[in-house]
Amino acid sequence: MTFTVAIDGPAAAGKGTISKAVAAHFGFAHLDTGLLYRAVGRRTLEGEAAETAARDLRTEDLERDDLRTAQVAQAASKVAVIAEVRAALVDFQRAFARRAGGAVLDGRDIGTVICPEAEVKLFVTASAEVRAERRYLELTAKGQDTTRAAVLADVRERDARDADRATAPMKPAEDAVLLDTSTMDIPTALAAAIAEIERKMPAKG
Template identity: 50%
Template sequence: MIIAIDGPAASGKGTLGKRLAQHYGYRHLDTGVIYRAVAHELIRQGADLADETRAVRAALELDPDTFGDPALKSQTMGEAASVVSAIPKVRLVLVDFQRQFAMTPPGAVLDGRDIGTVICPDADVKIFVVADPKVRARRRALEARGRGEEADEAKILADILARDERDQNRPVAPLKPAKDAYLLDNSKLDIEAGVRAAIDIVEAVRAGRLRV
């Protein structure tokens, strides 16, 4: 089974996907990490994030062992990843990696911003996660402070809105729900409630009780 998790509610989404994968004994991939890793390499090189040639080279030479680098979790890297992910050739390079991951047994949960629409359009279950931008900003600020980083909630909110606008209007794989995706609004849900809600959706789909 392949479970696709998409949506603008980035804060907590990766945790949701990870917890869902653990529940079912599946593999998990937070696909945003891939683009963050490419952006991180470009920044390390001192290259322009919009440099297509160097971005594609970084994507081709991507090392999965770097996905756990704490530096990839920063707000700055998230913003940089959004710029890199808008480069069509970079997306093409990374599509195969994601699809191969999804097809590897025993099953997979992938979360990102185009899993159900582009990467795995035939996923068994598609969940589109949303939350009020102000709630997302508050959560992200708390996460940053938990890592010992300074966090300006107003700036984070502005960055969130700018990124959503950029991702929703990019020419390749824009951020939008798949036609057969189930909406999950976690504005008022903590991670435990969000996980339970996601499991309920998966189980309802598997049992044939829920249809879009």
Template identity: 55%
Template sequence: MIIAIDGPAASGKGTLAKRLAAHYGYRHLDTGAIYRAVAHALISRGADLGDEAAAVAAARGLDPQTLDDPALKSHQVGTAASVVSAYPEVREVLLNFQRQFAADPPGAVLDGRDIGTVICPNADVKIFVVADPEVRARRRTLEAQARGEAADEAAILADILARDERDRSRAVAPLKPAEDAYLLDNSHLDIEGGVRAAIDIIEAVRAGRREV
């Protein structure tokens, strides 16, 4: 089974996807980490984020072992990832990696922004996770502070709104729910509530029910 978890950054989809993978015994891939790794590689080299050729080269040289690097979680890298992910050739280079991961047994949970629409359009279950921008900004601020980083919540909110608009309006793989995706709003749910809601959706699909 392939489970696609999509939605905007800091909506809680990453933690949700990990918990679902553990619950079902599936493998998990944070596809956003792939783009953050490419962005981090450019930043580390002092390359211009506007240099598409450099971004493509970084994507081709991606080392999957770097996807758990804590440095990829920084606000700077996340913002840069939104820039490099808009390059069509970067997305093309990374497309096969993601599809192969999804296809390998015993099953997979992938989270990102275009899993159900582009990467795995035939996923067995598609869930689009959302949360109010203010809630997401607060979560991102707390995450940064937990890492010992200074965080301006107002600036983070402004960046979230700008990134959402950029990702929704990009020509390639815009941020949007698949037509057959289930919407899960976890603005007012803790992680346990979100996991229970997602499992209810998955089990309904497995039982052949559309309504949850």
């Protein structure tokens, strides 16, 4: 059986948290597609051309523990504007989405470009202030030295670049279900996501 759950939305909306929990709940495989762009972005910080990095991205690039910094996030959103970079990453994402046993992918363009045929599409969002506060707490808990103002500025700048780019801009698919988590805790947001997936799952027996 193939069954694809596409979870898109802006930075720190809760896509990853919901995707991981949904994957564990249903036994689906999970791909955080932001990691692909972060890995390419990190290689450009070392001087490599983005197109080359995207074409020969390796598993080791995705396993590095330094991908979740604000600096790498900014580099990711810059390489994500380049059509050749996005094109080089399409086949891997599509194959992952259609793997047997079900898959959940989270990113910006999963429901619109990577998997327009996904059985479930969620667009998870929250106000920029709420998202920045969540990301600030996450980064400082990991020991990264930053300020609330810097995190809010990063979130706003990436949101604008992601939404305004010509290739695969961040936007809800026409048939996506919107989930605004501004005033939801994680269990509440997760329950809403699970309910939507169950509604779309093939009836058993």
